[in-house]
Amino acid sequence: MGALPTxxxxxxxxxxxxxxxxxxxxxKNMWGEIRLVASKRSAGRTLVVRGDEVVVQELxxxxxxxxxxxxxxxxxxVSAEWAPIAVSRGAxxxxxxxxxxxxxxxxxxxxxxxxxxxxxxxKGIIANANCTTxxxxxxxxxxxxxxxxxxxxxxxxxxxSGAGKDGVDTLLDQLERVSGDRSxxxxxxxxxxxxxxxxxxxxxxxxxxxxxxxxxxRDGGWxxxxxxxxxxxxxxxxxxxxxxxxxxxxxxxxxxxxVAVHAVFGVEVDAEGAREVLRHAPGVILxxxxxxxxxxxxxDAVGTDPAWVGRIRRSIDDPRALDLxxxxxxxxxxxALNTAQIAELxxxxxxxx
Amino acid sequence: MGALPTxxxxxxxxxxxxxxxxxxxxxKNMWGEIRLVASKRSAGRTLVVRGDEVVVQELxxxxxxxxxxxxxxxxxxVSAEWAPIAVSRGAxxxxxxxxxxxxxxxxxxxxxxxxxxxxxxxKGIIANANCTTxxxxxxxxxxxxxxxxxxxxxxxxxxxSGAGKDGVDTLLDQLERVSGDRSxxxxxxxxxxxxxxxxxxxxxxxxxxxxxxxxxxRDGGWxxxxxxxxxxxxxxxxxxxxxxxxxxxxxxxxxxxxVAVHAVFGVEVDAEGAREVLRHAPGVILxxxxxxxxxxxxxDAVGTDPAWVGRIRRSIDDPRALDLxxxxxxxxxxxALNTAQIAELxxxxxxxx
Numbered sequence: 001m002g003a004l005p006t007x008x009x010x011x012x013x014x015x016x017x018x019x020x021x022x023x024x025x026x027x028k029n030m031w032g033e034i035r036l037v038a039s040k041r042s043a044g045r046t047l048v049v050r051g052d053e054v055v056v057q058e059l060x061x062x063x064x065x066x067x068x069x070x071x072x073x074x075x076x077x078v079s080a081e082w083a084p085i086a087v088s089r090g091a092x093x094x095x096x097x098x099x100x101x102x103x104x105x106x107x108x109x110x111x112x113x114x115x116x117x118x119x120x121x122x123k124g125i126i127a128n129a130n131c132t133t134x135x136x137x138x139x140x141x142x143x144x145x146x147x148x149x150x151x152x153x154x155x156x157x158x159x160x161s162g163a164g165k166d167g168v169d170t171l172l173d174q175l176e177r178v179s180g181d182r183s184x185x186x187x188x189x190x191x192x193x194x195x196x197x198x199x200x201x202x203x204x205x206x207x208x209x210x211x212x213x214x215x216x217x218r219d220g221g222w223x224x225x226x227x228x229x230x231x232x233x234x235x236x237x238x239x240x241x242x243x244x245x246x247x248x249x250x251x252x253x254x255x256x257x258x259v260a261v262h263a264v265f266g267v268e269v270d271a272e273g274a275r276e277v278l279r280h281a282p283g284v285i286l287x288x289x290x291x292x293x294x295x296x297x298x299x300d301a302v303g304t305d306p307a308w309v310g311r312i313r314r315s316i317d318d319p320r321a322l323d324l325x326x327x328x329x330x331x332x333x334x335x336a337l338n339t340a341q342i343a344e345l346x347x348x349x350x351x352x353x
Numbered sequence: 354m355g356a357l358p359t360x361x362x363x364x365x366x367x368x369x370x371x372x373x374x375x376x377x378x379x380x381k382n383m384w385g386e387i388r389l390v391a392s393k394r395s396a397g398r399t400l401v402v403r404g405d406e407v408v409v410q411e412l413x414x415x416x417x418x419x420x421x422x423x424x425x426x427x428x429x430x431v432s433a434e435w436a437p438i439a440v441s442r443g444a445x446x447x448x449x450x451x452x453x454x455x456x457x458x459x460x461x462x463x464x465x466x467x468x469x470x471x472x473x474x475x476k477g478i479i480a481n482a483n484c485t486t487x488x489x490x491x492x493x494x495x496x497x498x499x500x501x502x503x504x505x506x507x508x509x510x511x512x513x514s515g516a517g518k519d520g521v522d523t524l525l526d527q528l529e530r531v532s533g534d535r536s537x538x539x540x541x542x543x544x545x546x547x548x549x550x551x552x553x554x555x556x557x558x559x560x561x562x563x564x565x566x567x568x569x570x571r572d573g574g575w576x577x578x579x580x581x582x583x584x585x586x587x588x589x590x591x592x593x594x595x596x597x598x599x600x601x602x603x604x605x606x607x608x609x610x611x612v613a614v615h616a617v618f619g620v621e622v623d624a625e626g627a628r629e630v631l632r633h634a635p636g637v638i639l640x641x642x643x644x645x646x647x648x649x650x651x652x653d654a655v656g657t658d659p660a661w662v663g664r665i666r667r668s669i670d671d672p673r674a675l676d677l678x679x680x681x682x683x684x685x686x687x688x689a690l691n692t693a694q695i696a697e698l699x700x701x702x703x704x705x706x
Contacts, residue, residue: 157604260602293557299544317583
């Protein structure tokens with residue numbers, strides 16, 4: 001067994017990077033040196049990882065020299081440019097952006113579902129799925145293995161931290177501005193007026209509102225986020241013909257994406273059988289006792305690792321369909337945790353080689 | 354033409370009753386005397402209707418003497434007892450509770466869809482549908498007429514005012530309690546701790562959360578609210594075999610229910626054709642230009658009459674399916690407005706007879 005591999009975390013100062021530093025601190029015997037990397041603006045700051053103060057380095061080609069695994073949590077265009085540079089310097093890149101996810105030469109890995117694909121990486125890059133797909137897919141994969149998934153109809157309830165720290169600050173600022181005025185939300189436009197023009201990264205106020213839009217406009221009126229849920233679910237599950245319709249909606253929640261799922265299978269299903277499957281599924285916690293007030297919710301799932309699954313019902317009018325509700329921490333399993341898990345597959349592979 | 358009929362508003366002091374008094378004030382030449390009625394607790398209060406101060410009377414059999422139309426917005430058990438009493442005193446009852454909606458001898462009327470059914474009322478009672486169904490059904494009926502509806506998969510984003518004034522106060526109190534503490538929503542349980550034990554009419558905190566539960570537990574893990582969406586949609590549209598799966602979720606919005614709709618039809622559809630249908634549909638406003646930030650949202654729809662419809666897309670994997678998003682004011686079209694519209698059908702019938 002070799003020495004512990006060297007890890008670089010690119011985008012260490014962002015919302016996901018911050019969670020990543022926490023996660024790395026609680027996971028031992030995986031990494032030797034850990035380098036933190038960020039844009040020029042954040043370089044020079046000091047972060048604590050594994051109890052040590054680490055100075056953040058500026059993103060440059062030579063920061064990857066001697067690095068075995070480089071995690072990227074940066075915008076698509078930054079990943080597109082820099083992940084190949086990291087690879088050229090000898091690192092394996094694990095990328096959390098959308099830049100490489102649908103590239104046929106880049107595996108899209110969820111360790112509970114398709115860990116074996118992490119070894120097939122012709123470009124030296126492994127992609128991490130988008131946060132909304134990741135928060136639900138860990139619960140859907142075992143149901144697919146049991147019943148054979150044919151179709152998904154999805155409606156999301158996405159937290160503002162999916163849009164980064166700016167998203168969180170925007171919601172919390174807006175809530176302070178509307179708090180105390182008990183007339184708000186009861187007349188058209190009065191929340192808009194109270195919130196003012198600063199919408200942060202969102203197209204409309206989030207306080208006291210839901211916004212049926214996330215991402216950018218694509219053909220047919222679909223949002224990029226909705227297409228990601230379709231295309232990435234298909235790729236992760238290895239189901240190129242899976243029928244998927246998603247509606248992505250932003251809600252005034254800090255962290256914790258939820259998805260209402262209608263899943264149609266190839267055979268008849270039953271709710272108790274589905275519960276039994278999910279009780280034993282890795283990365284899943286079953287919370288399904290409505291009479292006791294137990295169902296998946298962001299305020300409980302935030303800060304935890306698993307996908308919280310509940311509200312499991314067999315559709316009344318279709319014995320092959322299940323309706324359920326899934327909530328997960330979009331910064332953990334939806335981003336940092338899954339990236340860390342992929343990187344750990346690589347650490348073990350490198351240590352064993 | 355006879356004199357203007359006499360109207361009684363039972364439950365005048367509640368969240369819906371308050372909106373009803375506003376609506377009645379803006380609609381002329383419909384009613385002669387308007388009597389306001391409420392429980393003993395609220396009797397004696399003075400409300401303003403049509404510019405006049407009216408003293409609220411206590412609910413009793415003789416308040417219905419001389420009344421032509423009695424609107425009820427009270428709990429199910431109060432309607433079940435008192436609507437028949439109003440009928441026995443000569444009134445036609447228009448009931449917004451769940452007590453009579455699925456009674457085969459009680460029509461469930463949405464004036465834009467099935468106004469003719471208001472004349473077929475063997476028990477003297479006409480029911481108003483539940484608020485979540487009403488906010489979307491006005492948009493779905495014209496699409497059904499065009500394409501022939503076969504199946505609905507629904508996920509709701511329901512405002513707290515659907516649970517009455519107590520629901521609104523609960524959310525606003527909770528938001529004041531969490532406002533200013535910028536760490537909340539980022540750790541499991543910290544919102545629960547800040548909110549405390551007073552959850553009002555909800556099973557969990559609504560601030561910085563979404564709660565996948567509304568109503569009471571029914572067979573198979575369904576909530577009563579989810580079954581209402583199925584059963585009432587079928588009855589209003591006259592489609593006893595319509596396949597419906599709904600997941601009902603409460604969100605931290607004051608007023609304005611939204612529904613993400615996946616609608617499967619009998620023939621191929623196209624998004625522009627659907628938009629054209631909805632542009633001309635009564636009671637509907639089309640807001641469907643995502644590039645310009647135009648989609649249906651509670652903060653815009655609140656206080657307005659129509660169903661706001663947008664995000665219209667043809668499903669990528671099913672040419673017979675449309676995905677769309679609908680928002681409506683749950684206190685207006687979802688409750689008071691539809692009740693007032695039914696009562697006005699009766700007023701015209703009575704004036705013409």
